Structures are given as structure tokens and as C-alpha cells.
Amino acid sequence: MKKLFIAICAMFMATSCCNNNPSQGCDKECCEQECNPVIETIMSRRSIRKYKDDVVPRELLDKIVECGIHAPNGMNAQQWEVRIVDNPEWLKSVTEAQVKAAAGTPMEKMFADPDMKNAFRNAPAVIFIGHKPGMCTQIDCGLMAGNMTLAAKSLGLGSVCMMGPLVFFSKPEGKPYLEQLGFSEGYELLLCVGVGYADEEPEARPRNKEVIKYVE
Ligand SMILES: Cc1cc2nc3c(=O)[nH]c(=O)nc-3n(C[C@H](O)[C@H](O)[C@H](O)COP(=O)(O)O)c2cc1C
Incomplete structure (x- = not known):
């Protein structure tokens, strides 16, 4: 029973998200923003101006x-x-x-x-x-x-x-x-x-995507 449960979980994980490698043709949005830790870090970083007193190791x-x-x-x-x-x-x-x-x-x-x-x-x-x-x-x-x-x-x-x-x-x-x-x-x-250690969770500051253009 336990093995069956683990197998179902593994199947769910395999199908609910991508293979973590956009270059392999994944078309799921989660692949770009959630499963890829580098992109997730880039997109969720904010400038923090309120901090806890905790010492940074x-x-x-x-x-x-x-x-x-x-x-x-x-x-x-x-x-x-x-x-x-x-x-x-x-x-x-x-x-x-x-x-x-x-x-x-x-x-x-x-x-x-x-x-x-x-x-x-x-x-x-x-x-x-x-x-x-x-x-x-x-x-x-x-x-x-x-x-x-x-x-x-x-x-x-x-x-x-x-x-x-x-x-x-x-x-x-x-x-x-x-x-x-x-x-x-x-x-x-x-x-x-x-x-x-951040003591605030600021919203993302807006970015102007108009500045990006492909040159054909
Ligand atoms: C070169 C540079 C200088 C900056 N100087 C200051 C500063 O003196 N004080 C401050 O509060 N934020 C400063 N910032 C942070 C920017 O205000 C912040 O990156 C920008 O508003 C975008 O917000 P985000 O980092 O949360 O995406 C600086 C950022 C850069 C890259």
C-alpha cells in the first residue's frame, strides 16, 4: 500500500510540473518561474529595507x-x-x-x-x-x-x-x-x-517590458 502511494506521488510530481529543463521542450509556465530555482530567485528578489535584528552567520x-x-x-x-x-x-x-x-x-x-x-x-x-x-x-x-x-x-x-x-x-x-x-x-x-533577514515582503516594482525588442 505504502509503495503504491509513493508511486502515485512520483507520477503526480512527474506530470504536475515540468522536467526542470526548459530546453527539453517543456511548455509549462511553472518550468520557467517555479521549478527553475535560478529564475525563481531572480523573479522573487526584492530590495529589502526593513530587517530583523538577527545576526547573519x-x-x-x-x-x-x-x-x-x-x-x-x-x-x-x-x-x-x-x-x-x-x-x-x-x-x-x-x-x-x-x-x-x-x-x-x-x-x-x-x-x-x-x-x-x-x-x-x-x-x-x-x-x-x-x-x-x-x-x-x-x-x-x-x-x-x-x-x-x-x-x-x-x-x-x-x-x-x-x-x-x-x-x-x-x-x-x-x-x-x-x-x-x-x-x-x-x-x-x-x-x-x-x-x-528580511522583515518585510515588498511587492515587485513594475518593470517596463517595452524596452525589449527583437531586431529581425
Ligand atoms: C546601483 C544601485 C544603487 C542603488 N542605491 C540605492 C540606495 O542608495 N538606496 C536604496 O534604498 N536603494 C538603492 N538601490 C535599490 C533600487 O532602488 C532598487 O533596486 C529598485 O528600486 C528596484 O527595486 P527592486 O530591487 O526591489 O527590484 C540601488 C540599486 C542599484 C542597482
């Missing part, structure tokens, strides 16, 4: 940055560096310095949210990406960040790419923090990726 951060450095990059030159900060005191300190620097300026209202935990969209871990400016390096770092956000999603974590909070690091008040990140000579901070 370093093994997961390690895996995320490892996925990052496996991104395609021009001539495999790898003109990038990565710094990971999961020290809440450091994130608090740089946030307080940003709030202080913004006081009395138009930036002040950005920090008026009483629920703000830190200046990095509240993420408990922040991955800073620097590049040695060159022809492809900004693109390379964007691809790296893309890999990181998808890796984070696939590991059950939320993430958000950010450039806004980095403006501060180019100001005199931000210089000590930039130095603490310790990028090598000739490298510039370009973007960062906040990572943590």
Missing part, C-alpha cells in the same frame, strides 16, 4: 561574497575589493556621524525616520565594494553586486544595493570611516550591499 556572508567574485568581469581583471562589516557598533557609529553631518542640511530629513536602525537601510551586515577605476570596472562591480543579491535571496536573506549612503564617505567627516574600510591604494568605494 559569517558562513552565509562568506558564500555571498564568494558568489560575488564569481561574477563575469572584463578580461577577468578583477579590479575590485570587498569589505564586509557586520559589527553593529561600527554601523551605529558611521550612522551617527552621517546624522550629525546632515544636521541643518537638506539631507536631514532622510534621517528623520524614527524606525531607522542605521544609514544602510537598516541592514545588520553591509558589504562594501570598491574598484580600481578602469574601462569595465563599474560594470564588473554591478555584476558582482547582482550575484550577491541573488545569492543572498537563495540563502533565505534579504538584501539591497546602495550608493546613497556612500556619499558621506567622500566627505571630510566620512574619511576616517573610509580609511577603516582599508581599500588598497588606487581603489575607490563604489557601492554597497546591505544583507540581513
Whole structure:
């Protein structure tokens, strides 16, 4: 009886969804969006700006940055560096310095949210990406960040790419923090990726499919 039940389940699984390989001629929509874990991850990723306080295990951060450095990059030159900060005191300190620097300026209202935990969209871990400016390096770092956000999603974590909070690091008040990140000579901070356990489930932001055209 048990064997029969298992056989029926197996038959149901085989017929209710595709064979997980669209190239083999599957015409079911689930194959594209549900059964394929890569596509599912891409389509369900959202920028997360509310996080639980839970600490992100370093093994997961390690895996995320490892996925990052496996991104395609021009001539495999790898003109990038990565710094990971999961020290809440450091994130608090740089946030307080940003709030202080913004006081009395138009930036002040950005920090008026009483629920703000830190200046990095509240993420408990922040991955800073620097590049040695060159022809492809900004693109390379964007691809790296893309890999990181998808890796984070696939590991059950939320993430958000950010450039806004980095403006501060180019100001005199931000210089000590930039130095603490310790990028090598000739490298510039370009973007960062906040990572943590999501405390929100935002809707997908609309995408304009009109921008896509086949050229016959
Ligand atoms: C290069 C780059 C810079 C970004 N900078 C910020 C930022 O400073 N603050 C922020 O909240 N989101 C930032 N974002 C996230 C975008 O706002 C977000 O990706 C976009 O609205 C689409 O939403 P989605 O990621 O949920 O699909 C940035 C994204 C990228 C790729």
C-alpha cells in the first residue's frame, strides 16, 4: 500500500510540473518561474529595507561574497575589493556621524525616520565594494553586486544595493570611516550591499517590458 502511494506521488510530481529543463521542450509556465530555482530567485528578489535584528552567520556572508567574485568581469581583471562589516557598533557609529553631518542640511530629513536602525537601510551586515577605476570596472562591480543579491535571496536573506549612503564617505567627516574600510591604494568605494533577514515582503516594482525588442 505504502509503495503504491509513493508511486502515485512520483507520477503526480512527474506530470504536475515540468522536467526542470526548459530546453527539453517543456511548455509549462511553472518550468520557467517555479521549478527553475535560478529564475525563481531572480523573479522573487526584492530590495529589502526593513530587517530583523538577527545576526547573519559569517558562513552565509562568506558564500555571498564568494558568489560575488564569481561574477563575469572584463578580461577577468578583477579590479575590485570587498569589505564586509557586520559589527553593529561600527554601523551605529558611521550612522551617527552621517546624522550629525546632515544636521541643518537638506539631507536631514532622510534621517528623520524614527524606525531607522542605521544609514544602510537598516541592514545588520553591509558589504562594501570598491574598484580600481578602469574601462569595465563599474560594470564588473554591478555584476558582482547582482550575484550577491541573488545569492543572498537563495540563502533565505534579504538584501539591497546602495550608493546613497556612500556619499558621506567622500566627505571630510566620512574619511576616517573610509580609511577603516582599508581599500588598497588606487581603489575607490563604489557601492554597497546591505544583507540581513528580511522583515518585510515588498511587492515587485513594475518593470517596463517595452524596452525589449527583437531586431529581425
Ligand atoms: C546601483 C544601485 C544603487 C542603488 N542605491 C540605492 C540606495 O542608495 N538606496 C536604496 O534604498 N536603494 C538603492 N538601490 C535599490 C533600487 O532602488 C532598487 O533596486 C529598485 O528600486 C528596484 O527595486 P527592486 O530591487 O526591489 O527590484 C540601488 C540599486 C542599484 C542597482
